[in-house]
Amino acid sequence: AQSVTQPDIHITVSEGASLELRCNYSYGATPYLFWYVQSPGQGLQLLLKYFSGDTLVQGIKGFEAEFKRSQSSFNLRKPSVHWSDAAEYFCAVGAGEYGNKLVFGAGTILRVKS
Amino acid sequence: SAVISQKPSRDICQRGTSLTIQCQVDSQVTMMFWYRQQPGQSLTLIATANQGSEATYESGFVIDKFPISRPNLTFSTLTVSNMSPEDSSIYLCSVPLRESDNEQFFGPGTRLTVL
Numbered sequence: 001a002q003s004v005t006q007p008d009i010h011i012t013v014s015e016g017a018s019l020e021l022r023c024n025y026s027y028g029a030t031p032y033l034f035w036y037v038q039s040p041g042q043g044l045q046l047l048l049k050y051f052s053g054d055t056l057v058q059g060i061k062g063f064e065a066e067f068k069r070s071q072s073s074f075n076l077r078k079p080s081v082h083w084s085d086a087a088e089y090f091c092a093v094g095a096g097e098y099g100n101k102l103v104f105g106a107g108t109i110l111r112v113k114s
Numbered sequence: 115s116a117v118i119s120q121k122p123s124r125d126i127c128q129r130g131t132s133l134t135i136q137c138q139v140d141s142q143v144t145m146m147f148w149y150r151q152q153p154g155q156s157l158t159l160i161a162t163a164n165q166g167s168e169a170t171y172e173s174g175f176v177i178d179k180f181p182i183s184r185p186n187l188t189f190s191t192l193t194v195s196n197m198s199p200e201d202s203s204i205y206l207c208s209v210p211l212r213e214s215d216n217e218q219f220f221g222p223g224t225r226l227t228v229l
Contacts, residue, residue: 032216034216036220042222043206043220043221043222043223044157044206044208044220045220046217046218046219049216049217051216090156090157094216096162098210098214098215098216099216100145100147100210100215100216100217100218101147101159101162102147102149102157102159102208102218103159104156104157104158105156106155106156107156
């Protein structure tokens with residue numbers, strides 16, 4: 001069965017510092033991989049996705065993620081964090097025929113200190 | 115993109131009662147998904163709702179507890195039946211614009227508290 005592990009429950013970074021959120025997945029085939037962000041009181045927003053091609057994927061809000069098959073990882077990065085990035089981040093793998101049945105990780109809560 | 119609305123946005127219910135949550139999409143979509151997000155936890159897929167067929171439930175979820183209707187291509191309902199405090203969660207619907215799409219759009223969620 002598919003699974004996603006986000007080992008960090010909470011991360012605190014200073015504004016302007018770089019960020020890396022970790023994600024490891026378990027999936028038998030080439031995975032569809034996603035990062036979503038959930039801000040307080042708001043719905044889920046897709047940051048970026050990967051399903052083929054270039055393993056470094058660019059997303060919205062200055063985020064990027066790198067797919068590493070050998071490590072079964074899809075870590076999210078941002079070179080300089082802004083206070084508005086404080087939110088909860090979910091990594092997900094797409095299951096099902098079209099990869100649109102999502103299996104989510106537990107989430108990482110990002111706090112940004114000024 | 116798709117614009118998705120859910121009603122109610124939140125509710126407080128007594129145990130043993132039922133609540134029906136509505137999900138409305140601004141375009142016609144084949145597939146709709148229902149997820150549950152329990153307090154402090156991640157999202158778990160409850161079921162897939164396709165128009166014109168029975169909903170498909172994931173392991174651990176049953177139709178008697180979470181009956182789903184999908185009367186047309188823009189609307190679905192999820193009922194949480196015979197509620198207990200353990201059903202307190204955020205319930206979200208999501209849609210891909212096309213059945214073969216892997217990108218999904220999520221509704222704002224319905225925050226349910228069961229006393």
